[in-house]
Amino acid sequence: MKRTTTLTAPLSGEMLEGAQTENRFLAQTVSLLKGFAFNALGFGVLIGLWYVVSLITKGELPTPAATFQVFWELIKDPFYDYGPNDKGIGLQLYSSLIRVFSGFVLGAMVAIPMGILIGASSFCKRMFYPIVQVLKPVSPLAWFPIGLVAFQSASSATVFIIFITSLWPTLINTSFGVASLPDDHKNVAKAFGFSKWKYLTKVLLPFSLPHIITGLRLSIGVAWLVIVAGEMLSGGLGIGFFVWDSWNALSLERVISAILIIGIVGLLMDRGFSWIEKKVTYSV
Amino acid sequence: MSYLKIENMEIAFNTPKGKFVAVRDINLEVKKGEIVSIIGHSGCGKSTILNAISGMTFPSNGKVSIDGKGIEGPGPDRGIVFQNYSLLPWLTVYENIFQAVDAALAGKPKEEKHELVEKYLKMVNLWDHREKHPKQISGGMKQRTAIARAFAINPEVLLLDEPFGALDALTKGSLHIELLKMWNLTQRSKTIVMVTHDIEEAVFLSDRIVVMNNGPAATIREIEEVHLPRPRNKKDIVNMDEYKVIRERLLSLLMDKVEIDEKDFYKEKAA
Numbered sequence: 001m002k003r004t005t006t007l008t009a010p011l012s013g014e015m016l017e018g019a020q021t022e023n024r025f026l027a028q029t030v031s032l033l034k035g036f037a038f039n040a041l042g043f044g045v046l047i048g049l050w051y052v053v054s055l056i057t058k059g060e061l062p063t064p065a066a067t068f069q070v071f072w073e074l075i076k077d078p079f080y081d082y083g084p085n086d087k088g089i090g091l092q093l094y095s096s097l098i099r100v101f102s103g104f105v106l107g108a109m110v111a112i113p114m115g116i117l118i119g120a121s122s123f124c125k126r127m128f129y130p131i132v133q134v135l136k137p138v139s140p141l142a143w144f145p146i147g148l149v150a151f152q153s154a155s156s157a158t159v160f161i162i163f164i165t166s167l168w169p170t171l172i173n174t175s176f177g178v179a180s181l182p183d184d185h186k187n188v189a190k191a192f193g194f195s196k197w198k199y200l201t202k203v204l205l206p207f208s209l210p211h212i213i214t215g216l217r218l219s220i221g222v223a224w225l226v227i228v229a230g231e232m233l234s235g236g237l238g239i240g241f242f243v244w245d246s247w248n249a250l251s252l253e254r255v256i257s258a259i260l261i262i263g264i265v266g267l268l269m270d271r272g273f274s275w276i277e278k279k280v281t282y283s284v
Numbered sequence: 285m286s287y288l289k290i291e292n293m294e295i296a297f298n299t300p301k302g303k304f305v306a307v308r309d310i311n312l313e314v315k316k317g318e319i320v321s322i323i324g325h326s327g328c329g330k331s332t333i334l335n336a337i338s339g340m341t342f343p344s345n346g347k348v349s350i351d352g353k354g355i356e357g358p359g360p361d362r363g364i365v366f367q368n369y370s371l372l373p374w375l376t377v378y379e380n381i382f383q384a385v386d387a388a389l390a391g392k393p394k395e396e397k398h399e400l401v402e403k404y405l406k407m408v409n410l411w412d413h414r415e416k417h418p419k420q421i422s423g424g425m426k427q428r429t430a431i432a433r434a435f436a437i438n439p440e441v442l443l444l445d446e447p448f449g450a451l452d453a454l455t456k457g458s459l460h461i462e463l464l465k466m467w468n469l470t471q472r473s474k475t476i477v478m479v480t481h482d483i484e485e486a487v488f489l490s491d492r493i494v495v496m497n498n499g500p501a502a503t504i505r506e507i508e509e510v511h512l513p514r515p516r517n518k519k520d521i522v523n524m525d526e527y528k529v530i531r532e533r534l535l536s537l538l539m540d541k542v543e544i545d546e547k548d549f550y551k552e553k554a555a
């Protein structure tokens with residue numbers, strides 16, 4: 001993406017450097033194609049191996065061709081709805097994304113203020129950080145029963161475990177960002193008598209924002225990992241349940257297709273946050 | 285008639301190894317509108333004294349007062365120019381000054397604050413660069429922004445902590461003039477206390493120069509009066525006897541180590 005944007009500037013400019021621009025354009029196209037070639041090569045090797053394994057296992061593992069056919073069937077009509085037990089992959093994905101984002105947003109709403117508190121005050125850090133350290137290594141799935149008891153609904157319990165999952169990376173990164181605020185910036189605020197609000201909005205948050213976004217990016221990554229397992233437990237609707245359901249229907253083609261889709265969605269979310277990260281990072 | 289008064293000040297810090305005394309027995313009286321430099325080797329506690337005036341650190345003994353009132357923390361009556369510019373990198377040049385003015389002069393209406401920012405940005409010739417971020421401007425421009433920020437809150441006392449230390453000689457020279465211009469434009473009513481390790485800079489700018497002993501537990505070694513006439517001209521003053529005398533005196537106070545190094549050199553050679 002970035003390559004194309006830098007390209008248009010010299011092209012739209014004066015044609016004085018025409019030859020040079022053309023050369024640059026050519027060089028960029030070549031390097032872009034090279035990148036694609038490497039990607040294609042990597043995937044080619046993977047698909048080749050897959051094919052070999054499916055030959056060896058005599059069709060226990062479906063062949064790439066069979067899988068891609070099923071994959072195409074799935075994404076051809078993603079939003080069909082034939083009753084509660086038969087919905088298109090798009091609807092499954094949508095329901096998972098809604099759960100992930102609600103849990104994630106709730107988590108961020110708790111984690112960012114908590115992270116600021118822990119980062120800014122050593123009192124809070126000494127009080128709360130041990131709790132974070134004890135709870136962080138726990139698999140979020142262990143919270144599922146507690147979610148069930150608290151919310152009496154499997155779907156809400158899934159949102160609850162996503163909420164728990166999203167807390168830690170955001171909280172830890174936020175507190176790290178806040179704690180690493182240089183004395184220089186603090187001194188400016190002190191010397192000119194910044195109010196608490198001005199200190200928060202003009203010094204502390206702008207400085208920590210890149211760290212906070214990094215935390216959010218890690219959080220949503222883990223949340224996307226956890227949602228699959230969570231929905232296997234909760235059942236109902238969602239990409240995780242879809243994987244489990246496909247396994248019960250003995251369709252490995254659908255399982256592999258779902259894996260592919262989960263991977264692509266995860267990649268897109270990560271890219272999205274990387275993009276925001278770059279946007280909010282100021283250079284000194 | 286002293287305006288800024290430091291009496292028997294000692295500043296000590298508690299460290300894991302025990303009490304560390306940075307400076308002691310500091311007595312200094314500065315008149316209103318005077319420019320005073322504090323000069324000494326690094327680590328002699330010059331900046332510590334400045335911090336005590338700004339209210340960032342508190343003396344462990346003795347007292348600092350302005351106009352008879354003891355200092356109880358940072359306040360808008362003192363403007364600070366920090367060693368490393370200390371601009372907020374995510375704010376534009378304009379915003380950097382505006383946020384400081386907005387905070388320090390909380391009671392004033394917005395328009396008046398914007399007018400102040402404009403006035404001081406124009407004074408340091410940065411009006412055309414107001415929308416730039418600190419990373420986009422040179423070191424000299426950054427320091428001009430910091431100076432404009434300190435002046436814009438209209439403080440009675442200006443505290444400059446090695447303000448030109450990171451700049452090249454030419455930029456430094458033009459900023460000295462810039463600073464004196466600002467001081468003149470405010471009817472020479474601002475009291476300026478500046479920390480430096482540059483002898484020429486101290487002589488050119490100051491009415492008095494405070495020479496520090498080496499730390500730890502540094503004290504004031506001597507206070508030099510500079511009787512050069514104002515307005516000062518860089519080219520003219522270097523030929524004045526007064527300038528030469530003071531420069532000699534400061535050099536001998538600060539540079540007595542040079543000879544020892546020479547002797548060591550010859551000793552090595554002989555061996």
